[in-house]
Amino acid sequence: MNFPTDWESILSRVDAIEPVTYGKTRNYIDGKVTQLSPYISRGVISTKFVVNRLLQKGWKAKEIEGLIQQLTWRDYFQRVWQRLEIDPNLNINSDIYQVQEKVRTQEIPNALVEAQTSIAAIDKAINELYSSGYMHNHLRMYVAALSCNIGQTHWKLPAQWMYYHLLDADWASNALSWQWVAGTFSKKKYVANQSNINKFTGIQQKSTYLDIEYEDFAHLDVPKILQETTIPSLKTKLPKVDSISINEALPTYVYTFYNLDPYWDKDTPANRILLLEPSHFEQYPISEKTMNFTLELAKNIANIQIFVGEFKEFIDQFKVDNIASIHFKEHPTNNHFRGILHERDWIFPTIKESSGSFFKYWKLAEKEIAKRGEFYFE
Numbered sequence: 001m002n003f004p005t006d007w008e009s010i011l012s013r014v015d016a017i018e019p020v021t022y023g024k025t026r027n028y029i030d031g032k033v034t035q036l037s038p039y040i041s042r043g044v045i046s047t048k049f050v051v052n053r054l055l056q057k058g059w060k061a062k063e064i065e066g067l068i069q070q071l072t073w074r075d076y077f078q079r080v081w082q083r084l085e086i087d088p089n090l091n092i093n094s095d096i097y098q099v100q101e102k103v104r105t106q107e108i109p110n111a112l113v114e115a116q117t118s119i120a121a122i123d124k125a126i127n128e129l130y131s132s133g134y135m136h137n138h139l140r141m142y143v144a145a146l147s148c149n150i151g152q153t154h155w156k157l158p159a160q161w162m163y164y165h166l167l168d169a170d171w172a173s174n175a176l177s178w179q180w181v182a183g184t185f186s187k188k189k190y191v192a193n194q195s196n197i198n199k200f201t202g203i204q205q206k207s208t209y210l211d212i213e214y215e216d217f218a219h220l221d222v223p224k225i226l227q228e229t230t231i232p233s234l235k236t237k238l239p240k241v242d243s244i245s246i247n248e249a250l251p252t253y254v255y256t257f258y259n260l261d262p263y264w265d266k267d268t269p270a271n272r273i274l275l276l277e278p279s280h281f282e283q284y285p286i287s288e289k290t291m292n293f294t295l296e297l298a299k300n301i302a303n304i305q306i307f308v309g310e311f312k313e314f315i316d317q318f319k320v321d322n323i324a325s326i327h328f329k330e331h332p333t334n335n336h337f338r339g340i341l342h343e344r345d346w347i348f349p350t351i352k353e354s355s356g357s358f359f360k361y362w363k364l365a366e367k368e369i370a371k372r373g374e375f376y377f378e
Contacts, residue, residue: 001132003038003167005296007262010039014053023066029121029136029201034067037168038133040074042297043259043329046345047071061369068347068369069362075346076361077172079353081332092175092332093156095184104152104222107229108161112147118225119194119208121201122146133167133289138200142192144181149189149217150210151226155182160285164234167293169286170258172332191217236281237288239295244305246271246318254311254328254337255301257286262300264329264342274298274306275314280333311337 004010018032025031039045050071054064061068084092111117115126125139135143140162147158159178163169179185194211198204205211209223246252252271253264257280286294298304307314315323315338326339343349351364 001035001128001134003035003132003134003293005293005299007044007300010044013039014045014050015057017050017054017067019054019059019064019067023064026066026070027138027200029138033136035134037170038166038293039297040071041168041170041173042257042294043261044297044300046261047074048345048347051347061372065369069365072347072362072365073358074170074173075348076358077170077176078332078344079351079361080176081172085332085335092171096179097186098184100148100154100182100184101189102149102152103154105229106154106157107231108153108158109147109151109226110228110230111225112143112151112158113161113230113232116225117146119146119197119210120205121197121203124203129162129165133165133287133293135162135166140177141181141190142197144178145189145191146226148178148182149191150220150223151229152222153229155179155184157231160234161232164232164285165287165290167290169284169290171284193217234285236285237291238276238278238281238308239291239306241306241308244273244307251325251327254314254326254339255298255304256328256331256334257281257294258331258333259329260294260297260301261329262302265327266302270327272301272304273314274301274304275311276306276308277310278308279310284333 013034013036017034021032022034026033036045036050040047040050051068054067055061081092084090084096090096109117112126115123115130117123122139122142125135125143129135143162144155144158147153148155155178159175163171163174166174176185181190183189191214192210193214194205194208197210209220212220250270251268252273255272255274257276260274295306298306309317323338324340327342328334328337328339329342330344348365348368351361351368353361353364
């Protein structure tokens with residue numbers, strides 16, 4: 001799996017989407033998935049950008065509704081994280097709606113970390129994750145189910161382990177998907193048997209501990225191969241950077257791990273700073289591969305400079321007296337930033353309610369699609 005970092009290659013990948021085929025085959029490992037998640041997660045392109053690009057090519061919204069729905073899941077997860085950040089009783093890093101059941105450990109099965117679960121499709125996917133930083137979404141569900149609901153681990157550390165290695169590391173999508181599988185963000189836990197895995201991966205494996213009927217999962221003991229657990233080392237290697245210079249006469253645009261949009265007010269003369277806060281990466285560590293990918297993507301932003309330090313340190317060091325001259329895009333990890341807040345490029349910016357299910361969120365989105373007809377998503 002290859003993920004180029006130059007803008008033209010990224011745009012070519014957007015234009016190569018086969019949206020109707022995607023809707024029919026996305027659950028299969030060899031299906032026509034977009035492979036855009038690393039660029040959306042890093043904020044190089046937005047979900048709205050992808051939808052509008054397809055509409056501009058002549059696709060009708062109803063024709064590509066399956067793809068729009070999946071892109072809307074990403075926006076929905078971000079809305080949920082936004083809500084959790086302001087709700088004193090909830091936290092994205094804790095069980096949200098109910099406590100996870102049958103938890104025997106806060107660690108992760110060593111067999112997962114070593115890609116030796118004996119489930120061939122899962123082991124192959126983990127090795128692919130290590131080598132490329134990518135894992136198909138259906139495999140992510142299988143891995144989460146194996147760890148949480150078969151291995152009886154709490155979801156948090158395994159979710160951090162997967163996030164650490166993903167080029168599309170997005171804590172909203174990742175953590176909430178793991179919580180959905182573990183039953184803390186859904187009404188019931190998700191499991192998949194060997195027959196299901198075989199169907200969607202094309203690997204015809206039999207006689208495994210998952211080669212059972214679904215009603216048998218309720219009585220399945222933790223397989224021996226998943227009993228040994230570990231705590232993987234997850235540490236971020238921050239880059240060593242040169243000193244930066246600030247033109248006090250210009251506004252300052254602050255980019256982050258979640259916002260690397262090269263077209264963000266690009267015609268406005270400004271200081272453009274990629275801020276890498278050590279406190280952020282201590283809480284949400286990423287691999288060296290993911291960091292290098294991020295730094296390469298940042299090169300699409302003209303005259304970008306990199307500052308490793310906290311937001312307050314940046315303000316103090318460069319004596320930015322006029323805080324209103326600082327611009328940043330909204331994100332739950334940026335709540336301590338000060339300056340002019342720019343809204344995220346949502347597909348449906350008026351739909352902000354996230355306290356219900358995605359089903360309710362999507363129902364509102366469908367009404368919006370019907371109301372807009374075939375006009376672009378403004």
